[in-house]
Amino acid sequence: MSIRIDDLTVTFKNGVTAVDHVDLEIPHGIFGLLGENGAGKTTLMRVLTTVLAPTSGKVLLDGTLYCEANYEKIQKKIGYLPQEIDLYPSLTVRECLEYMGDLAGIEKRESKKRIDYYLEKTSLADHQKKKMRQLSGGMKRRVGLVQALLHEPDFLIVDEPTTGLDPEERIRIRNLLVDFAEERTVLFSTHVVEDLMATCNQLAVMKKGRFLYTGTMRELLNKARGHVWECCTEDESLARELERKYHISSKQYTEEGIRLRLLGENMPSESGCIACDVTLEDAYIYVTNR
Numbered sequence: 057m058s059i060r061i062d063d064l065t066v067t068f069k070n071g072v073t074a075v076d077h078v079d080l081e082i083p084h085g086i087f088g089l090l091g092e093n094g095a096g097k098t099t100l101m102r103v104l105t106t107v108l109a110p111t112s113g114k115v116l117l118d119g120t121l122y123c124e125a126n127y128e129k130i131q132k133k134i135g136y137l138p139q140e141i142d143l144y145p146s147l148t149v150r151e152c153l154e155y156m157g158d159l160a161g162i163e164k165r166e167s168k169k170r171i172d173y174y175l176e177k178t179s180l181a182d183h184q185k186k187k188m189r190q191l192s193g194g195m196k197r198r199v200g201l202v203q204a205l206l207h208e209p210d211f212l213i214v215d216e217p218t219t220g221l222d223p224e225e226r227i228r229i230r231n232l233l234v235d236f237a238e239e240r241t242v243l244f245s246t247h248v249v250e251d252l253m254a255t256c257n258q259l260a261v262m263k264k265g266r267f268l269y270t271g272t273m274r275e276l277l278n279k280a281r282g283h284v285w286e287c288c289t290e291d292e293s294l295a296r297e298l299e300r301k302y303h304i305s306s307k308q309y310t311e312e313g314i315r316l317r318l319l320g321e322n323m324p325s326e327s328g329c330i331a332c333d334v335t336l337e338d339a340y341i342y343v344t345n346r
């Protein structure tokens with residue numbers, strides 16, 4: 057399953073252009089979508105789920121054009137976990153998922169089998185008799201993910217799937233998505249860079265409706281290589297000066313002094329700065345601020 061986006065634009069009635077003439081090819085596997093608040097990620101995902109019609113441009117899902125006549129066919133192939141999801145508060149987790157399975161037209165026995173499997177995978181089996189309204193935010197999120205996976209879509213779109221999850225659950229969910237993507241396509245939108253580092257090889261970085269970068273994780277890291285330095289100083293005025301002159305990807309107070317990671321085109325002239333290895337966070341800050 058591959059998705060092609062050609063010259064896509066979404067302009068809302070208030071004049072905001074949330075997606076601005078973008079082209080993208082989303083291949084098989086997990087594809088990351090990274091970008092600041094308001095970059096246009098949700099708008100792009102809403103177009104890909106057919107919820108929102110673009111202003112111009114086109115989208116093809118394995119060669120099938122997004123248009124009214126094809127929406128039903130396309131929707132059957134798509135699973136979506138939106139950023140906000142509030143499923144039937146008075147139903148239990150299992151009732152809710154069984155209902156979602158019915159809506160998706162999954163045969164009852166098959167639906168039960170899948171629900172058991174995904175409840176186990178998302179550590180929700182012990183909570184299946186709880187009413188949806190009794191769940192914590194992280195549990196609701198996981199039920200939302202199960203509903204998106206239930207009909208085993210060829211193209212899964214997940215918006216911040218690990219929000220509100222503890223570290224152990226976050227890892228389990230990431231691994232579940234990696235396994236799911238073995239034979240499918242997953243678009244994984246997040247602000248959590250470690251989640252992308254741990255799951256995907258390819259990603260797009262979005263800002264103000266455009267892609268600043270599309271390609272492999274390795275190439276993105278390479279872009280920032282040679283532009284990241286670390287400096288540790290006890291001199292507060294030097295630290296302030298560095299913060300003014302460079303983009304800072306991290307700042308820590310340590311026993312040795314203030315430790316800063318700096319990003320810039322050239323080697324800082326201040327003494328004590330040493331070149332260091334690039335993290336995805338550094339690379340993200342570098343490409344979004346050039």
Ligand SMILES: Nc1ncnc2c1ncn2[C@@H]1O[C@H](COP(=O)(O)OP(=O)(O)OP(=O)(O)O)[C@@H](O)[C@H]1O
Nearest residue numbers: 068070072074091092093094095096097098099100
């Ligand atoms: N229905 C709408 N009508 C008007 N403007 C909108 C609408 N939806 C989104 N926008 C605007 O479009 C831009 C992109 O919003 P979008 O929600 O797609 O960003 P995002 O990358 O998903 O942000 P976040 O990471 O905060 O979820 C923002 O300026 C937003 O205010």
